[in-house]
Amino acid sequence: MKVTIHIWDLPLRLFHWLLVAAVPAAYITAKIGGPLIDWHGRIGIFILGLLVFRIFWGFVGSTHARFLTFFPTISRLAAYFKGRWQGIGHNPLGALSVFALLAVLIAQVGTGLFANDDIAYAGPLSGLVDKPLSDQLRGWHNTVFDLLAALLVLHVLAIVFYRCVKKHNLVVPMLTGKKQIAKALATSISANPATGFRAIGLILSLIISCIAMWGVSDGIAYLYHPGQSYQQTAQANPGF
Numbered sequence: 001m002k003v004t005i006h007i008w009d010l011p012l013r014l015f016h017w018l019l020v021a022a023v024p025a026a027y028i029t030a031k032i033g034g035p036l037i038d039w040h041g042r043i044g045i046f047i048l049g050l051l052v053f054r055i056f057w058g059f060v061g062s063t064h065a066r067f068l069t070f071f072p073t074i075s076r077l078a079a080y081f082k083g084r085w086q087g088i089g090h091n092p093l094g095a096l097s098v099f100a101l102l103a104v105l106i107a108q109v110g111t112g113l114f115a116n117d118d119i120a121y122a123g124p125l126s127g128l129v130d131k132p133l134s135d136q137l138r139g140w141h142n143t144v145f146d147l148l149a150a151l152l153v154l155h156v157l158a159i160v161f162y163r164c165v166k167k168h169n170l171v172v173p174m175l176t177g178k179k180q181i182a183k184a185l186a187t188s189i190s191a192n193p194a195t196g197f198r199a200i201g202l203i204l205s206l207i208i209s210c211i212a213m214w215g216v217s218d219g220i221a222y223l224y225h226p227g228q229s230y231q232q233t234a235q236a237n238p239g240f
C-alpha cells in the first residue's frame, strides 16, 4: 500500500530546474563567444544568485531542503551501504553528490568572476586582482568546468540507474514535489513530520541572493568608487 507525501518544496524545485536551464546556457554562450560572452557573464551571475539562494534555503527551507536533514554523516553512509537507511529525501550517497555539485558550481562561478578572456570580456571582479592572477583563474575556470561536466554526467546516469534498475522515479518528485512511498515508511516518518517553510525565510533568501548578484555586478565597486563599475576600474588599472 502506497501513500503520496510532499517532499520537495517549490523554491527548491525552481532552483533545480532554473539551474538545469542556466548551466547549459552558460556553457553554450561561453563556447560561441563573440557578443554572447557578455551573456555568459550575466547568466553566470544569475547562477551565483541561485547558489546563494540555495545555501540560505539549506537552513530555512522545508525539512528535506535543509542541509542538516540530509548531511551525509559516516553513520548515515554506513547505514545506507548496509541497506538499513530509511528516508525520503536525498539518500546519503546522493547527498554526497549534491554537496559536490554545489561546491563545484561555486568554484566555477567564483573563478569566472575574476577571469578574463583576453579579448572582449573580463569577469566583473577581475579588476580586483592583477592580470597574471586573473589569467590563472581563467585556467582554473576551464579546468573546473571539466570536473562539473563529469559530475553532471554521473548525476544524470545515477538518475537513469535509479529509474531503470531500482525502479525509483526521482524525476517526477523533483517536478511535482510529491513522492509515493510505502505506508509503513510514511508512518515511521510521521514521528518526525516534514515541516513547511516560512515566508520570511523565503523573502530573506531572495533578498540576500539579489544583494549578492547586485554586489558582484557593480554594487561593491559603486560603494567604493561611486559611478564606476568593475569593468571601468579594470580599465583604469594600469597593471591590467
Ligand code: HEM
Pocket (backbone or CB within 6 Å): 023, 026, 027, 030, 031, 040, 041, 042, 043, 044, 045, 047, 048, 105, 108, 109, 110, 111, 112, 113, 114, 115, 116, 117, 118, 121, 122, 123, 124, 138, 141, 142, 145
Ligand atoms: C556555472 C556557471 C559557469 C559555467 C558552466 C561556465 C563555463 C565556462 C566555459 C566552459 C568556458 C570556456 C569556454 C571556452 O572553452 O572557450 C568559460 C569561459 C569563461 N567564463 Fe565561464 N562559466 C560559468 C560562470 C561564469 C561567470 C559567473 C563568469 C563571470 C561573470 C564567467 C566568466 C568567464 C570568462 C571571462 C571566460 C573566458 C575565459 C577564456 O577565454 O578561457 N563564467 N566559462
Ligand code: HEM
Pocket (backbone or CB within 6 Å): 012, 016, 019, 020, 021, 023, 024, 054, 065, 089, 090, 091, 094, 098, 101, 102, 152, 155, 156, 159, 170, 171, 172, 174
Ligand atoms: C545542468 C544540469 C543539472 C544540474 C546543475 C543539476 C543539479 C542538481 C542539484 C544541485 C541537485 C540537488 C538539489 C538540492 O539542492 O537539494 C539535483 C538533484 C536532482 N536532480 Fe539535477 N541537475 C542537473 C540536471 C538534471 C537533469 C537533466 C535531471 C533529470 C533527468 C535531474 C534530476 C534531478 C533529480 C531527480 C534530483 C533529486 C535527486 C534525489 O532525489 O536525491 N537533474 N540536481
